[in-house]
Amino acid sequence: MTFNTSTRDAGFAAPTASVLTGPMNRKMPTIYFVLPCYNEAEGLEHTAEVLLAKYHSLVNTGEISKASRILFVDDGSKDATWSIIRKLHESDETVFGGVKLSHNRGHQNALLAGLMTALAQGCDAAISMDADLQDDVNAVDEFIRNFKNGDEVVYGVRSARKKDTWFKRNTAEAFYKVFEWMGAETVPDHADYRLMSREALDALSEYHEVNLFLRGIVPTLGYQTSKVYYERGEREAGESKYPLKKMISFAIQGITSFSTKPLSFVTGAGIISILVAVAMFIYVLVSLGFGHAIAGWGSMMISVWLIGGLIMVSLGIVGEYVGKIYMESKHRPRYRIETTL
Known part of the structure; x- marks a missing residue:
């Protein structure tokens, strides 16, 4: 097992993609699966098992390169999350990687840390998703197909909200309408399940604001985009890390970060x-x-x-x-x- 202790702040700069790997490979791309984790010890091993099966399936069919990785980002967890990530890395160093933040910095910053690490390590594209397996991993097949067809950003969009409560469904709809009315750009029913090419990640690295709201930043990057619709499942294990109080705070963060x-x-x-x-x-x-x-x-x-x-x-x-x-x-x-x- 190799440990690389770093004190670099990857939040402000990243090496340019052209310096790292040369031309982007779209025929058999190197894909990084980036999963922010906070107190996910209860279900992380199952998540890793499902993603590993998907990784081997994509590699065996020639959809992605063997150099692709599954990268877990520990956002200062208080449980055994990091120990499990280390164990997974020891079991297969060629597939599982890990990034440990020195302190809890929130989901958006943890996700950015993982994306910038993937960019620095030479990925052709990175797919960000939650560690609770609510995002349908089978949707990544279409993500990758769209990327090969030239899309730089592919959004995973929920096809329906039938499993949500009435309150959550209507407040989410209200948030997107208010966000649009405020003049900010967003993708309705899209969270942080998306594919971003190396070029899009390089553009993202130039955004230096501390008040981070990636769902609003990514649509402003431009580039060719597409949407993949999927049905969001139930959480496999553990409790939601977004109670009502956090959701309200997140909504205020998004609105005040993108509109005056x-x-x-x-x-x-x-x-x-x-x-x-x-x-x-x-x-x-x-x-x-x-x-x-x-x-x-x-x-x-x-x-x-x-x-x-x-x-x-x-x-x-x-x-x-x-x-x-x-x-x-x-x-x-x-x-x-x-x-x-």
């Missing part, structure tokens, strides 16, 4: 507050004229709460952007790789 429209709401809220204040002033004058001054007390209290709420919401929106500017100005690395297998 929420800032315009502050101006709108101010105009509404002024209009309400004018209306309440007229109402108070009329009440005084008819000798019903006491009625104005309730209206005044409502207006105070309304204006106070609008001010707090506006400050919160501005605070989100100021916080992001603050984090970007620090120029801190998005992740640090502790060990590479």
